[in-house]
Amino acid sequence: PPAGPAPGTAELPSVGSAGHFEGTCKPCAFVYTKGCENGLHCAFCHLCDAHEKKRRQKEKTMLRKLTGRPKQVGSPVVLAA
Numbered sequence: 001p002p003a004g005p006a007p008g009t010a011e012l013p014s015v016g017s018a019g020h021f022e023g024t025c026k027p028c029a030f031v032y033t034k035g036c037e038n039g040l041h042c043a044f045c046h047l048c049d050a051h052e053k054k055r056r057q058k059e060k061t062m063l064r065k066l067t068g069r070p071k072q073v074g075s076p077v078v079l080a081a
Contacts, residue, residue, distance in 0.1 A: 007040055014042040027053040 004018070005011035012018060014036070019025040025045035030036045032050040 013046040014038070014040055014044065016042050016044040017047045020045050020047040027056070029053055 007015060014028065014031075016025060016028065025048065026043075027048035028036050028042055028044035028046055031042075031044075031046045036042050036044075036046065
């Protein structure tokens with residue numbers, strides 16, 4: 001028997017939804033707008049509500065302002081000589 005819900009079911013609509021109930025998922029930006037083309041194979045959560053991505057972005061921005069930490073842009077680019 002499987003350890004959790006089967007992929008493609010209401011409990012696990014995408015593979016990225018696996019961490020939803022632990023709070024470790026990342027919301028899919030497309031599932032509620034134009035529709036997610038990746039469906040079951042999407043690495044992002046399809047269980048989060050429509051405004052979760054924006055809420056998390058605001059929370060992250062507020063935390064950054066409170067701690068005085070600059071926005072992390074990404075890895076520095078190293079140019080080969």
